[in-house]
Amino acid sequence: MVNYYSADYILPVSDKPIQGGVIGVDNNGEIIGVYEPNAKEISDKSISRHKGIITPGFINSHCHLELSHLKGKLPKGIGLIPFIESVIKERGASDEEIERAMEKADQDMKASGIVAVGDIVNKSLSKNIKRQSALHYHTFVEILCFDPEKAQEAFREGLTLCEEFDKLPSSITPHAPYSVCKEIFRFLKQLHNPEGNLLSIHNQESEEENKFYRYKSGGFVDFYNKLNRNIDFFKAQARDSIQTIVPLLPKKQPVMFVHNTYTNMKDIYFVDRFGGKVTWCLCPNANLYIENRLPKIDIFLNQDSPIVLGTDSLASNDKLCILSELITLHEHFPYLNLENTIKWATINGATFFGINDRFGSIEKGKKPGLNLITNTSGLKINKDSQVTPLF
Known part of the structure; x- marks a missing residue:
């Protein structure tokens, strides 16, 4: 089974930030894909959408x-x-x-x-x-x-x-x-x-x-x-x-x-x-x-x-x-x-x-863990920002 996660921004680290990007993760925590928001591969997928920024662990x-x-x-x-x-x-x-x-x-x-x-x-x-x-x-x-x-x-x-x-x-x-x-x-x-x-x-x-x-x-x-x-x-x-x-x-x-x-x-x-x-x-x-x-x-x-x-x-x-x-x-x-x-x-x-x-980075084949940082403003954090592991 593959779970799909999205946020206001994805920070893959290995590449530029993706606004509204989507990450596919299998049951073992392995990244199976990182997608632009309108990618055909995810057009029919159920996506867990979040406010904030997703980063690697x-x-x-x-x-x-x-x-x-x-x-x-x-x-x-x-x-x-x-x-x-x-x-x-x-x-x-x-x-x-x-x-x-x-x-x-x-x-x-x-x-x-x-x-x-x-x-x-x-x-x-x-x-x-x-x-x-x-x-x-x-x-x-x-x-x-x-x-x-x-x-x-x-x-x-x-x-x-x-x-x-x-x-x-x-x-x-x-x-x-x-x-x-x-x-x-x-x-x-x-x-x-x-x-x-x-x-x-x-x-x-x-x-x-x-x-x-x-x-x-x-x-x-x-x-x-x-x-x-x-x-x-x-x-x-x-x-x-x-x-x-x-x-x-x-x-x-x-x-x-x-x-x-x-x-x-x-x-x-x-x-x-x-x-x-x-x-x-x-x-x-x-x-x-x-x-x-x-x-x-x-x-x-x-x-x-x-x-x-x-x-x-x-x-x-x-x-x-x-x-x-x-x-x-x-x-x-x-x-x-x-x-x-x-x-x-x-x-x-x-x-x-x-x-x-x-x-260290969100790339296909890696198991870096995913963090959701909330209470953000665009790509900025502040004293109220919090982090939650997505799995």
Whole structure:
């Protein structure tokens, strides 16, 4: 059986918007055709017509499912370092509590039209949830180790944890420049196929990170002093953090830099000259929650490197909803075009995760899921817009 759906606009992503277009979908969710409103193939079909915009299912490129139990527990606008300290203090909970929160977050993401997720983990608790989920997950096993003497042990532990996600897409990744020593990057290069190991690195969420790398001063020096960690080995680099770590990556390494709240144009130019396979991930609601600041969106536009969207965690966001991230972007940057930003929410993430043969665009033969965005005006969304999966 084939079901036919129509709306004021179809955003296939792979092609131009179709006003009043129609999509044919079989019982398995596979697209069997995308049609103009007066196409002969659908002249005698029963069509479910809607007000609003139909898009492919969303890709949440950056999430921390493990922190879902911290929803509403951390204050807003306190800055990155106090936020990290709060997470360390509050994240302790029973496995049962964490699993219940993760299950609910997984269900809520599905209800908000998300079909695939890039998820950061520090343990294997989410494994069974991911196996049973209707969502596609890529799991990033996060390594945190700023002590060169402990780097080999930390890397081995990361590999072991990654193996626990057997038969589920996964990779090991450094957490952030301020929390990973150079030795970890050296071990990453020694992997059998480093280019096949997707990386997701938190980048420049705070100006303190740049101060730390430029001058070895600021909040991260105090942070490590509080933890009683000796960082005498670390030397000021006289340049931003991203400019220091990019040359440490394999040339063809697919890497997603996440947040980028304090990334500047010089950083962008440096990354472009390096010639790696870089994707920029924006998590606007989390940026506002933690630092009360958004990245300089303009510097990421018209660049060769693609942009994707993430929600971060419920420790730093009120909900895991990609439409909510789009609404925030369009409210703060009204010149943005939905036809472009919907690519950030769909095909760009699908391409990074290597699942664009199924997800990311409304094309014949794909099973991308269909989202209906309502309370729209033409091809514009607003604070009242809502999303509902059509199946």
